Amino acid sequence: MAHAAPDHSHYYVPHHARWPIVGSFGITALVVGAANMMNGSDFGVYLMYAGIAILVIMLFGWFGQVIRESVQGYYNSQVDTSFRMGMVWFIFSEVMFFAAFFGALFYARALAVPWLGGEGTGAMTNALLWQGYDAVWPTNGPADLGGDFKTVPAFDVPLVNTLILLTSGLTVTMAHWALKKARRRALVLWLAATVALGFYFVYLQIGEYVHAYTELGLTLGSGIYGSTFFMLTGFHGMHVTLGAIMLTVIMLRSAKGHFSDENHFAFEAVAWYWHFVDVVWLGLFLLVYVL
């Protein structure tokens, strides 16, 4: 960057963004690879990994550039507000993505399954197509897809996971508090605790999946229950993993001395994201496990 000194009176408009087009190639390689893999070709999986690698490089390059500009002081408070709005609306889009799957769960439980069992307008459906189907949740449908299965009890590992995530919400808030008081050591330690809790959650969740597949007979193929269970918890787990990675980056940056008590958008963005992941889990715990 040829700029001699940052100029705070103007909104900083960068020039020549080189990373987005890299991202486009990355995302295309990723999905073309994945599609080929699903269609059964051998090279698909490699192309997919190549795409992921390109996207990771893109993220490092892009965010690295933004961080350098931020550290050099190019961003005034208006730029900061733009970033904040971007993050808030991105999280809102994520909320709506989960809403689609929660909606599917609600529709199946409250409407589709009872109809298959003969309720309401489904009387003839049941009598003609699925006679004798006992529509009780959890169900893998009238054709008993995937065979017998048991569900994961709520007040076991899922409860532990709930406590873990709630605690991590607390620790990340403590980290924020430490940052505002300019206590660098406490900041890094609280973040480390959050990261540890996050990854421990993922670890326990993987254990649950293995348990479900090997002992409970509960798989993605276990009818509508398996579908909604694994897609909701799976997408949530992916978001926890992503959030934990983002927290790790924030922790490393904090250790390097980034962020000040006034200027720490990236920290807050990740913290918001973490709280969002937390709230989704509470919904999951209640609607998928308990009820």
Add this chain to the structure above:
Amino acid sequence: MSNTAVANDHHDDAHHGPAKGLMRWVFTTNHKDIGTLYLVFALFMFIVGGAMAMIIRAELFQPGMQLVDPEFFNQMTTMHALVMIFGAVMPAFVGLANWMVPMMIGAPDMALPRMNNWSFWILPFAFTMLLSTLFMPSGGPAGGWTLYPPLSLQTGNSFAFVIFAIHMMGISSIMGAINIIATILNMRAPGMTLLRMPLFVWTWLITAFLLIAVMPVLAGAVTMLLTDRFFDTSFFNAAGGGDPVMFQHIFWFFGHPEVYIMILPAFGVISEIIPTFARKPLFGYSAMVYATASIAFLSFIVWAHHMFTVGMPLGGELFFMYATMIIAVPTGVKVFNWVSTMWRGSMTFETPMLFALAFVILFTIGGFSGLMLAIVPADFQYHDTYFVVAHFHYVLVTGAIFGIIAGAYYWLPKWTGNMYPERLGKIHFWWSTISVNVLFFPQHYLGLAGMPRRIPDYAVQFADYNMISSIGGFAFGLAQLLFVYIVWKTSRGGKKATAQVWEGAKGLEWTIASPAPYHTFEDPPVIDDSKLAHGDITH
């Protein structure tokens, strides 16, 4: 930094012009460049999707099977819709927003310029992938753009590519929408309060909200299709306790707001053009804002009017019928206000105004046929007939696309610095407006008489109207080539445009030179009420 000379030194490359060559367009972060990219891409996709429509109308010219086999015909109807919706209409409006929103609110650029670049540059990749499915051995998707299972799950190898293309379009739209919201909420010049913003900015603010709310839902829906197809899930499989109708609910929860995504920005464009050529301020500015917001709110609770015939509890049918009909109220407010704006105005009829007037009349016809379709017992008759096709083409072609074309004529002088050839513009208008009615109006009758849509052949009693419709279609297609020529010619030269361009034009965008300099409003403008067209202005 108070000393502007010093600031300029620091910004040595902020004041430069565009870079040279192809890389200017690939790396650009400039809202005008990106707006141009979006608009050119949309125009290209409009031609591609239009070519598909020509194939459809050629096959339907006469009863019987003549030109293409039914499988390919179905691919054409499916792809025509996907290309026109996600490739032409939506990117065109994002392009208009990119160009105009920063200039209308006095901002130096979009709020997140790098992400702006990515929003656009995902699209060519997504559409290359989507269009490439036509050349795959199994052919492209043929189950309709709505991708209803179980039919769509029988698509061949192209299925996963189609789903991922939709994911990419969604990512692009969401990033574009986030950028537009952040720009409007955060980048307004001092004094440009919310209720002083031009209506085009308002409609885009609300549209962007709709986009962020529903594009992820579409992503969720198609993800469930993908896992049903490849990973053993049973979301839409009754044998596993799922329900194919559930897909329709999730899809149309996206789909109905989507139609407002495609029409609200057009409302905005029309609300800019009519006051300019009527030389009067927009009648009922704040009513227009509230009407737009009401339409957006209602759009979330009417989705099942697309599925009255699938079998829903009676209470559901009634709820969705009444909720849908309520939308006619805020829409009526808008039409009333446009007409009232023209009342006793000193009107002139340049091409943008002609398209705007045609929009008001023809979009209203589409609105009325929509009202007919909203009536449950009537819809039982109309569902999946050409009446539906006629309805949504009045809304989307003479609505959304006429809005885009009107906007293009209105702002071309600002973009290029040249006036378009007025005579050719008028020819384009009359040719389009007459042919589009020849094309779509007979389809109302075909539908009422019972001709089903998405079928390559039909009974002989439908022959006459189909032939008329096809002739209108070819004429309309040809007219758009004239439009491409006009745009190209205007970009190359012509009568020089003034800064204000139109005698009655008001607003910040008309205070800067034509063509608009590469960088505008690097220092926020001083808002002068006499220069504003809209809002809480005390006259």
